[in-house]
Amino acid sequence: MSAAVDTILNRLYDSGLGFIGLLPNILIGLLTFMLFRLVAGLARTATSRVAARTGQPQSIALVFGRLAYWLVLTLGIMVSATIIFPTLNAASLFSALGVGSVAIGFAFKDIFQNLLAGILLLLTRPFRIGDQIVSAEHEGTVEDIQIRATMLRTYDNRLVVIPNAELYTNRLVVNTAKDRRRASVTVGIGYGDDIAQAKQTILAALQDVNGILQDPPPQVLVRQLADFSVNLEVRFWIDPPIRREIVEAEDQVLEVLKRVLSEQGIDLPFPTTQLLFHDQTEKGDGVRSRQREGWPQSRAEGSGGPTGPQP
Numbered sequence: 001m002s003a004a005v006d007t008i009l010n011r012l013y014d015s016g017l018g019f020i021g022l023l024p025n026i027l028i029g030l031l032t033f034m035l036f037r038l039v040a041g042l043a044r045t046a047t048s049r050v051a052a053r054t055g056q057p058q059s060i061a062l063v064f065g066r067l068a069y070w071l072v073l074t075l076g077i078m079v080s081a082t083i084i085f086p087t088l089n090a091a092s093l094f095s096a097l098g099v100g101s102v103a104i105g106f107a108f109k110d111i112f113q114n115l116l117a118g119i120l121l122l123l124t125r126p127f128r129i130g131d132q133i134v135s136a137e138h139e140g141t142v143e144d145i146q147i148r149a150t151m152l153r154t155y156d157n158r159l160v161v162i163p164n165a166e167l168y169t170n171r172l173v174v175n176t177a178k179d180r181r182r183a184s185v186t187v188g189i190g191y192g193d194d195i196a197q198a199k200q201t202i203l204a205a206l207q208d209v210n211g212i213l214q215d216p217p218p219q220v221l222v223r224q225l226a227d228f229s230v231n232l233e234v235r236f237w238i239d240p241p242i243r244r245e246i247v248e249a250e251d252q253v254l255e256v257l258k259r260v261l262s263e264q265g266i267d268l269p270f271p272t273t274q275l276l277f278h279d280q281t282e283k284g285d286g287v288r289s290r291q292r293e294g295w296p297q298s299r300a301e302g303s304g305g306p307t308g309p310q311p
């Protein structure tokens with residue numbers, strides 16, 4: 001029993017001596033790592049400034065700075081490891097990295113995929129920081145393009161983290177890619193109203209709406225002969241094409257159209273439904289000018305005007 005205890009104590013003593021012997025290397029290794037970390041921060045700042053001076057977008061400058069930071073920091077970790085463990089040289093370190101590269105590749109496949117997709121997004125630049133995009137069911141403003149993911153701020157102030165690989169491989173709508181954007185609203189007028197007069201009234205009213213561009217000019221098109229109204233689509237262009245401007249422009253247009261159409265006596269009809277039973281139809285029901293609203297004509301009047309219900 002005492003021999004086993006002595007063996008354990010001797011091993012602990014040897015381990016303690018070995019740790020004490022490594023203390024200088026550990027301290028030097030930590031100082032080296034801190035130095036590389038400081039150099040990595042300087043490299044990030046310098047790379048970002050150089051990219052910005054060469055006219056690169058802010059997103060590319062940020063990512064290039066982050067890549068420089070992590071490259072220098074990774075080199076610092078390797079150098080510090082060789083200092084702390086003298087038996088670990090550069091050849092054995094790279095050999096170990098080569099052996100474990102396959103396992104690391106499988107373990108971090110998604111991370112590397114998103115990293116590559118992020119770099120490609122920054123190089124091809126389908127969108128930039130500040131653009132408003134639509135990705136699947138998410139829509140909002142791009143706040144940041146990081147190495148792994150893109151930060152999207154929705155219009156109701158929620159933060160959505162979208163992997164870069166998803167943005168690069170899937171369909172993407174960039175609402176602010178162009179300097180102008182077309183918006184539209186739908187207005188229904190009565191079947192008895194003059195369509196040409198309604199179009200003229202709407203186009204004249206749009207000339208006084210702030211934020212509506214006159215080049216290209218607004219358009220009014222008949223889009224549908226609906227159940228109870230003739231639906232007109234009012235198209236107009238705005239600049240800038242951001243979501244807030246779209247909503248505010250649609251609000252102003254609808255408010256103005258409600259006022260001017262009512263002033264010109266153009267009907268804005270409510271939904272109406274007409275029910276005709278099988279014994280209340282007649283030959284004149286198909287003629288609009290002789291429509292009898294479902295009540296059959298009296299025998300005495302023949303094909304005269306509409307009458308009330310007959311006993």
